[in-house]
Amino acid sequence: MKTILRSFIGLALMSLTACSTPIVQSPDTKKEPAQSSSQLSATSSLSPESELPSSDMRETKNVTYRGIVQPSGISIFMQGTHRLVLSDGRFILLESDSIDLNGYVGEEVDISGAIRPTVEVGGQIMRAEEATLVVKEETEASSSAEAEPALSETTESSAASSTSSSSSVALASSKSSSSSSSSAPSSEAQKSSDISPEMEATVSTMAKEDFSAEQWTQEYCSGHIGFCFPVHRNWWYKSFGATTSVLWHIEVSNGPVLNLGDGPIVINLLRGPLTGPDLTVSPQGNSVIGFRQWSADQHFEISADKRLEAAVAYIVKNLTTYQGE
Numbered sequence: 001m002k003t004i005l006r007s008f009i010g011l012a013l014m015s016l017t018a019c020s021t022p023i024v025q026s027p028d029t030k031k032e033p034a035q036s037s038s039q040l041s042a043t044s045s046l047s048p049e050s051e052l053p054s055s056d057m058r059e060t061k062n063v064t065y066r067g068i069v070q071p072s073g074i075s076i077f078m079q080g081t082h083r084l085v086l087s088d089g090r091f092i093l094l095e096s097d098s099i100d101l102n103g104y105v106g107e108e109v110d111i112s113g114a115i116r117p118t119v120e121v122g123g124q125i126m127r128a129e130e131a132t133l134v135v136k137e138e139t140e141a142s143s144s145a146e147a148e149p150a151l152s153e154t155t156e157s158s159a160a161s162s163t164s165s166s167s168s169v170a171l172a173s174s175k176s177s178s179s180s181s182s183s184a185p186s187s188e189a190q191k192s193s194d195i196s197p198e199m200e201a202t203v204s205t206m207a208k209e210d211f212s213a214e215q216w217t218q219e220y221c222s223g224h225i226g227f228c229f230p231v232h233r234n235w236w237y238k239s240f241g242a243t244t245s246v247l248w249h250i251e252v253s254n255g256p257v258l259n260l261g262d263g264p265i266v267i268n269l270l271r272g273p274l275t276g277p278d279l280t281v282s283p284q285g286n287s288v289i290g291f292r293q294w295s296a297d298q299h300f301e302i303s304a305d306k307r308l309e310a311a312v313a314y315i316v317k318n319l320t321t322y323q324g325e
Contacts, residue, residue: 059116063126065092066134067111068238069104071218079118079125084111089256093118096128102324103223106239106250108134135241195305203264206254207307209234211314220250221322227294229267229319232311238263246270247298265304265311274299281313290316 067084072093080093082101094101094111113129195203209215209232218231222239225248231237238257240249247270251263276282276291283306290302290312300319302312 059114059127061114062112063115064110064112065126066108067091068106068108069094069101069111069131071105073218077118077120077123077125079123084109084126093123093125094128095125099128099131100223100324101128101131102221104131104133106220106222106237107241108238110134133241199264202254203305203307206235206264206311207305209311211310213314216314216318222248223322223324225269226322227269227300227319228322229315265302265308265315267315268301268303269294270299270301271297272299273297275301279316281309281316288312292316292319 065084065086067086070083070085070091072080072083077093080095082094082105083091084094085091092115096113110132111126111128111130113126115124115126117123118125211232215233216230217233218235218237219228220231220237220239221228231252235252235254236256237250237252240251240260243249246268248268249260250267251257251260252265252267253263257263274291274293276289278291278293281288281290284303286306287303288306288309290300292300292302294300300316302315304312
């Protein structure tokens with residue numbers, strides 16, 4: 001009897017031990033999935049926000065640069081239709097859906113817009129939104145032009161006052177002065193035989209160029225005046241705008257044209273009838289002047305050293321009306 005009782009008690013204890021094991025493990029098993037799910041949810045909600053700011057940092061808006069607008073030409077950069085050449089020689093590529101950049105080629109302008117790096121390393125491109133012509137050069141040109149007549153008038157009045165003893169000599173001097181001034185088509189066309197060494201070197205280099213038609217790969221156009229003329233592939237140009245003596249003034253050289261008088265070739269739009277035969281080039285001392293009728297009361301005069309006569313002739317014959325884009 002005692003033996004049977006002991007066996008029964010032992011079986012009961014074994015059953016209790018076996019049942020107690022799963023009761024302790026089940027709470028831990030249920031907590032782990034709940035924690036993992038909440039962590040995944042938090043991660044997925046944060047990841048999109050961390051990616052947002054990076055794309056907006058590449059374009060800088062409301063930036064303004066001053067320079068000369070030129071066609072983009074052939075380069076390693078595949079973006080942009082034009083370039084803005086800065087005063088230090090660097091340039092920024094330009095593109096625009098709202099501005100006709102062709103109308104500003106050759107002009108010094110302030111251009112505003114949004115700038116960003118180019119696809120190619122080291123470049124910058126601006127999405128131009130506004131362009132304003134710089135009038136500083138025009139003002140300087142006007143003051144320079146005004147000074148020349150003033151000096152002429154002073155010289156004439158001094159000559160008149162010093163000839164009180166002989167009125168006939170004064171009259172002869174006055175007639176000689178007036179006839180010589182009227183025979184000159186424009187003041188810019190008169191070139192001194194004593195040019196500077198720098199200008200002499202520039203003219204000599206330009207005169208050695210090949211002037212065949214395929215070498216004239218550039219073009220200056222003014223959308224404001226409405227004309228275009230060809231520019232040699234190795235040359236630079238700059239428009240100084242209107243002055244008190246000419247309607248429009250452009251200079252051409254084989255390097256950057258920074259100031260009035262830097263360019264050996266001068267293109268002037270003048271008011272009044274032609275002073276020479278249309279579409280011809282005439283010698284004037286050490287210079288040549290090309291004539292081109294533009295309208296009923298306007299004409300072009302292209303002047304340069306006589307060694308550049310072939311270049312002047314090409315420009316005269318190929319000056320055209322601006323057609324826009």
